[in-house]
Amino acid sequence: MSFPTYRGHLQYVCLGCGATFDIGELHYTCPTCSGVFVLQDLNFDTLKATPAAEWRTIFDARAASKIPALRGIFRFYELMAPVLEPEDILYLGEGNTPLVDSSPALRSELGLKTVYKNDGQNPSASFKDRGMACAFSFLKCLIRTKGWTEVLAICASTGDTSASAALYASYVGGAVKSAVILPAGKVTPQQLAQPLGSGAVVLEVPGVFDDCMKVVEHLADNYRVALLNSKNAWRILGQESYAFEVAQWYDWDMRGKCVFVPIGNAGNITAIMGGFLKLYALGIITALPRIFGVQSHHADPVFRYYAADAKTREYKPVAVTASVAQAAMIGNPVSFPRVRHFAEKYEAIGGPGSFQVLQVTEQQIMDSMIQANRHGHIACTQGGECLAGAKRAKELGLVSAEETLVLDATAHHLKFIGFQEMYFENSFPAEFGVTPKPELANRPELIITQSVKDKMSDKDYVVQAADNVVARLGLAKK
Numbered sequence: 001m002s003f004p005t006y007r008g009h010l011q012y013v014c015l016g017c018g019a020t021f022d023i024g025e026l027h028y029t030c031p032t033c034s035g036v037f038v039l040q041d042l043n044f045d046t047l048k049a050t051p052a053a054e055w056r057t058i059f060d061a062r063a064a065s066k067i068p069a070l071r072g073i074f075r076f077y078e079l080m081a082p083v084l085e086p087e088d089i090l091y092l093g094e095g096n097t098p099l100v101d102s103s104p105a106l107r108s109e110l111g112l113k114t115v116y117k118n119d120g121q122n123p124s125a126s127f128k129d130r131g132m133a134c135a136f137s138f139l140k141c142l143i144r145t146k147g148w149t150e151v152l153a154i155c156a157s158t159g160d161t162s163a164s165a166a167l168y169a170s171y172v173g174g175a176v177k178s179a180v181i182l183p184a185g186k187v188t189p190q191q192l193a194q195p196l197g198s199g200a201v202v203l204e205v206p207g208v209f210d211d212c213m214k215v216v217e218h219l220a221d222n223y224r225v226a227l228l229n230s231k232n233a234w235r236i237l238g239q240e241s242y243a244f245e246v247a248q249w250y251d252w253d254m255r256g257k258c259v260f261v262p263i264g265n266a267g268n269i270t271a272i273m274g275g276f277l278k279l280y281a282l283g284i285i286t287a288l289p290r291i292f293g294v295q296s297h298h299a300d301p302v303f304r305y306y307a308a309d310a311k312t313r314e315y316k317p318v319a320v321t322a323s324v325a326q327a328a329m330i331g332n333p334v335s336f337p338r339v340r341h342f343a344e345k346y347e348a349i350g351g352p353g354s355f356q357v358l359q360v361t362e363q364q365i366m367d368s369m370i371q372a373n374r375h376g377h378i379a380c381t382q383g384g385e386c387l388a389g390a391k392r393a394k395e396l397g398l399v400s401a402e403e404t405l406v407l408d409a410t411a412h413h414l415k416f417i418g419f420q421e422m423y424f425e426n427s428f429p430a431e432f433g434v435t436p437k438p439e440l441a442n443r444p445e446l447i448i449t450q451s452v453k454d455k456m457s458d459k460d461y462v463v464q465a466a467d468n469v470v471a472r473l474g475l476a477k478k
């Protein structure tokens with residue numbers, strides 16, 4: 001197998017005013033109207049000359065490729081960023097995350113055929129790596145072609161974006177310096193640990209995420225910096241790989257499939273819709289899966305928009321309140337114009353109801369996450385949000401037991417472990433509105449005390465401890 005020969009002609013298209021810009025310059029928002037960009041391949045239609053069956057064969061064959069540049073998200077090179085050369089492409093093991101069928105017990109509890117796609121099994125433990133692999137590969141391409149000796153990779157974040165950006169920046173090194181800007185005192189030790197461990201310069205400012213974002217944007221407007229927040233259209237492109245992988249896993253048959261995605265800044269759901277639309281345009285899939293965005297009632301601007309009457313609805317940012325789906329706790333999503341753009345295209349093909357947004361409660365998110373993980377999943381709180389969304393869809397009669405529901409576990413369970421702890425210890429601050437179900441709580445139990453141990457010989461102590469285990473679990477002798 002050799003590296004693909006096709007090369008695209010990519011340009012930025014502004015969703016605000018329609019202006020187009022060359023990719024030779026670093027652009028994040030439209031210099032004319034401040035709108036957000038999508039990347040468009042002007043050569044895309046030439047890909048239609050290759051029959052759909054041949055594309056399927058090509059992508060399936062690449063699954064066995066030993067070329068690192070084709071092992072991750074660039075398995076779908078022609079649909080991804082076909083302006084890169086093999087030496088530009090970064091591969092840190094991202095993509096190809098498993099789809100894990102829910103156990104028979106969980107499926108029967110739910111009355112639904114659920115499947116988790118574990119995007120927490122990416123290198124920095126969230127789906128953000130898909131977008132970073134693409135954005136950093138393009139940055140490498142710019143450095144190579146322009147001979148840059150220094151560029152600052154920067155993002156504002158309190159969590160997964162900074163973890164991922166710092167990881168990829170530390171791998172590339174050389175001309176790439178890495179910094180993340182965080183709101184002082186508003187990040188947990190886990191959220192700080194990843195960029196610190198990757199050696200990024202971690203800078204704090206007083207305030208919240210939005211304050212950090214403003215600083216980063218000012219830097220991007222005035223200095224040579226690569227902004228790695230989801231305004232960066234290359235990140236959206238990389239995240240399309242999620243859709244390609246779901247389709248490939250089901251042998252490109254998307255009939256009877258529903259895809260559930262948590263919505264925060266709305267980059268991911270945009271990318272997933274965009275990805276399926278590309279496959280459809282080439283005939284690689286012949287039906288679109290239905291897409292369900294899910295939001296918490298504490299951060300639901302996209303839900304509110306689509307819940308309103310289509311003729312009169314208006315987009316309004318909302319003030320967010322505390323949410324366990326912390327990575328999706330955003331009141332004014334940067335990618336909202338992208339959602340509107342792709343949802344319209346999506347519904348034009350898939351019909352009414354092919355794109356919908358559901359609202360769930362904080363309580364449902366927590367209960368669902370714990371329920372999933374007690375059946376062998378590794379869902380984060382946002383993954384719990386997807387399961388809560390699936391249940392809500394069933395309640396509303398939107399999905400049936402015959403359909404396959406693919407739930408996005410966007411990060412690894414361990415990244416958001418503090419919420420599990422609050423649930424098990426019944427220590428949620430009131431603003432979350434979460435009351436743990438006692439039957440789902442789980443705490444460690446001391447089986448024998450130090451003072452009992454001190455009074456016994458080692459041998460007696462072992463027997464006593466074992467007896468206590470037997471009594472606790474009600475074990476029968478063999």
Ligand SMILES: *Cc1c(COP(=O)(O)O)cnc(C)c1O
Binds near residue numbers: 126128262263268
């Ligand atoms: C970033 C993130 C989200 C939200 O994704 P958007 O693209 O901002 O909608 C959800 N879950 C996790 C774990 C994230 O890191």
Ligand SMILES: [Zn+2]
Binds near residue numbers: 030
């Ligand atoms: Zn514009």
